Amino acid sequence: MKRNPLSGAGKVYAFSLKHTCFSKGWLVSTLTMMAFLIIGIPLICGIIVAAASSDEKKSDHQITKVAVVDETPGSADYSTLSAHGYSDVTYLTADSVEDAAEQLKDQASGVILRVTMADANYAVTVYLPEDTDVSRSKASSYASFVTEHFNELLMQKANLDTETVQMLTQHISTDTAELKHEGGENPDEDEDSLTQVMEMLIPFLIMMLVYMMVIFYGQSMSNSVMLEKTSKLMETMLTAVHPAALLTGKLFATATAAVLQILVWMVSALIGTLGGAIILLKMVVSGGLDSLPGTGTTPPGMDAAMEEIMQGNGMALHPAGLLPALLMLALGFLLYLSLSGLAGALAAKTEDLNKTNIIFVFVLLGSMMLCMNFNGGSEDSILSQAAWLNYFPFTSLLLVPGKMLMGSITAGTAILSLVIMALSVALFVWIAAVVYKLLVLYRGAPPSPASLIQMLKENRSRKGE
Numbered sequence: 035m036k037r038n039p040l041s042g043a044g045k046v047y048a049f050s051l052k053h054t055c056f057s058k059g060w061l062v063s064t065l066t067m068m069a070f071l072i073i074g075i076p077l078i079c080g081i082i083v084a085a086a087s088s089d090e091k092k093s094d095h096q097i098t099k100v101a102v103v104d105e106t107p108g109s110a111d112y113s114t115l116s117a118h119g120y121s122d123v124t125y126l127t128a129d130s131v132e133d134a135a136e137q138l139k140d141q142a143s144g145v146i147l148r149v150t151m152a153d154a155n156y157a158v159t160v161y162l163p164e165d166t167d168v169s170r171s172k173a174s175s176y177a178s179f180v181t182e183h184f185n186e187l188l189m190q191k192a193n194l195d196t197e198t199v200q201m202l203t204q205h206i207s208t209d210t211a212e213l214k215h216e217g218g219e220n221p222d223e224d225e226d227s228l229t230q231v232m233e234m235l236i237p238f239l240i241m242m243l244v245y246m247m248v249i250f251y252g253q254s255m256s257n258s259v260m261l262e263k264t265s266k267l268m269e270t271m272l273t274a275v276h277p278a279a280l281l282t283g284k285l286f287a288t289a290t291a292a293v294l295q296i297l298v299w300m301v302s303a304l305i306g307t308l309g310g311a312i313i314l315l316k317m318v319v320s321g322g323l324d325s326l327p328g329t330g331t332t333p334p335g336m337d338a339a340m341e342e343i344m345q346g347n348g349m350a351l352h353p354a355g356l357l358p359a360l361l362m363l364a365l366g367f368l369l370y371l372s373l374s375g376l377a378g379a380l381a382a383k384t385e386d387l388n389k390t391n392i393i394f395v396f397v398l399l400g401s402m403m404l405c406m407n408f409n410g411g412s413e414d415s416i417l418s419q420a421a422w423l424n425y426f427p428f429t430s431l432l433l434v435p436g437k438m439l440m441g442s443i444t445a446g447t448a449i450l451s452l453v454i455m456a457l458s459v460a461l462f463v464w465i466a467a468v469v470y471k472l473l474v475l476y477r478g479a480p481p482s483p484a485s486l487i488q489m490l491k492e493n494r495s496r497k498g499e
Contacts, residue, residue, distance in 0.1 A: 041275075043283040046280055046287075047284075054291040055291055068298055071306040079311075097120065100125050100144065100176075101145075102125055108193075138163045145161065145163070145166060145168055240432075240436045245398065248367070248394070255375055256390070260378040263382070263473075284375070285372060352440065355439045356438075359435040359436075362434050362435045365459055369462060372465075375463075386479070397428055401428040402432060405418055424451050425447075
């Protein structure tokens with residue numbers, strides 16, 4: 035009975051995975067990056083906090099006293115500004131700038147707030163007294179804060195009641211949407227700006243991630259296949275295991291090692307980011323940062339924008355597309371690894387890899403160029419919207435996973451793309467296995483494409499006889 039060509043692939047997979055994960059290079063790169071992410075990120079955040087705290091202690095003070103010189107008609111209680119920020123500030127009333135300077139004498143954390151009117155326009159100016167240690171940047175931030183909430187003071191000057199003031203100061207959310215008229219009005223198709231940004235950014239980031247993975251692990255795959263050919267036990271292995279089983283087991287082992295390494299790095303990055311966030315949060319709570327939401331010094335409109343983002347408006351990710359996207363990434367990664375395995379099968383020695391690796395590098399770079407949108411035109415995206423790219427296996431890997439996550443691809447297109455990708459993986463693994471078997475004992479220069487095609491034809495004709 036004819037032997038199954040994939041018989042023994044499991045044993046090859048287990049051996050190759052163990053050999054890869056316990057190799058010195060894999061362990062050093064994995065553990066080094068893991069240590070950097072877990073320790074380095076909090077350490078960098080700690081250095082930033084320490085430097086900021088040192089500068090704060092040396093030459094900068096928080097504003098705690100404000101002498102108000104209001105030279106405009108009407109009266110207003112400036113202490114009501116504390117409800118919006120700078121809650122530790124004590125407000126003093128002064129008749130003139132000279133009087134304010136006298137009140138703030140020997141005060142290291144005081145500033146003078148002068149309100150004037152010229153040509154029916156209000157002007158807000160913050161002065162730094164001689165004895166103050168408050169920096170110009172903090173004074174400027176405070177001036178922006180007062181300007182942002184100055185309308186509330188004007189309402190007090192107009193003697194409006196509390197209910198009217200609250201109504202006039204209510205937060206107004208703004209959005210920009212597009213109304214499409216295709217067989218009627220479709221308001222549900224409106225997209226906000228954040229969604230549009232994500233629809234361009236997420237597929238592009240996934241494409242770059244895949245590119246880096248293929249470049250890094252593809253080299254490892256081709257090098258591993260080439261070195262195995264030079265082993266003295268090669269003839270013995272071929273009598274026990276079919277070349278297809280050898281290549282398939284090695285391919286899946288390389289892919290598994292890559293996924294494990296990336297998962298370790300992702301978890302390490304999450305731990306390091308959480309540690310860094312805790313350190314930075316302590317700085318924010320202690321008042322060490324001036325330009326974060328809630329400190330009262332946020333640029334105008336920033337608090338509203340942050341509120342919109344935190345409320346989740348514009349979240350366009352579709353959880354239903356996560357598993358298909360991961361499956362597409364896995365199959366596409368195997369496809370490019372099979373190409374790198376083919377490159378390794380063509381090489382007889384290390385020097386030849388520089389020539390044979392051009393195969394998968396050229397295919398990868400060419401696919402990436404096809405996915406980019408260089409014509410501009412009506413396409414408001416950095417990625418090409420050509421439909422055929424969703425079905426061509428080498429480009430669908432770069433585009434389709436992101437579209438699945440964003441929900442911008444139909445179920446039929448996604449399924450067909452997955453089927454084509456799976457068939458392509460099987461085809462290229464088999465081609466790589468056949469080439470591997472034909473050239474396993476070959477020690478000459480890498481054959482040209484024409485010679486390789488002729489060898490495959492002769493091999494097929496011999497099997498048919």
